[in-house]
Amino acid sequence: MTHADKARELFLSGYNCAQAVFCAYCDELSIDLDLAQAISSSFGGGMGRMREVCGAVSGALMVLGAKYGYTDKSEPDKKAEHYKRVQEFAKYFKEENGSIICRELLGLSKNENNDPNPSARTKEYYKKRPCAEIVYTAAKILEEKF
Numbered sequence: 001m002t003h004a005d006k007a008r009e010l011f012l013s014g015y016n017c018a019q020a021v022f023c024a025y026c027d028e029l030s031i032d033l034d035l036a037q038a039i040s041s042s043f044g045g046g047m048g049r050m051r052e053v054c055g056a057v058s059g060a061l062m063v064l065g066a067k068y069g070y071t072d073k074s075e076p077d078k079k080a081e082h083y084k085r086v087q088e089f090a091k092y093f094k095e096e097n098g099s100i101i102c103r104e105l106l107g108l109s110k111n112e113n114n115d116p117n118p119s120a121r122t123k124e125y126y127k128k129r130p131c132a133e134i135v136y137t138a139a140k141i142l143e144e145k146f
Helices: 003-012 017-024 033-047 055-068 076-097 102-106 123-128 131-145
Strands: none
Touching (some): 003 017, 003 131, 017 055, 033 055, 033 102, 055 076, 055 131, 076 131
C-alpha cells in the first residue's frame, strides 16, 4: 500500500486531514502513531476548523519537516533550502487542487461560521467533501516529488 492509499484510508476511518497525511508516514519517519496523531490533531479542517491552510497541506509539511527540516539555526542556507521545498510542495498542490486554503477547496465563504464541532462522518459527508481525494493527492505529491 502506498502512503497516498494509506492517507486516504486513514481519513476515511475518521482521522482528520492533517492526521491522515502525517500518520501515513509514521513508518518511514519512525514516529509513534499516538504521538503523530496528537501533533497533527490541531491542523484538521484548515487549523481547528477555521478553514485556513488545508490540513492535508499542513500534514504534508510536517512530513517534509520531519524528513528534511533543518535543526541548526545558524545555517540560513539550510533554512532557505527547506523553505524552497515547502514552496515547491505548495506549487504542486495548487496545480492539482487550485488552492492550499481549506475554505476555497470546499467552496465556503470566508465569513461562514467556524463551528469547532467536527461534522459527523456520514455517507453524505463523504459525498460532498473532496477531502479524501485531497488527502490522497497531498501524500501522492510527497511520494512522487520528495
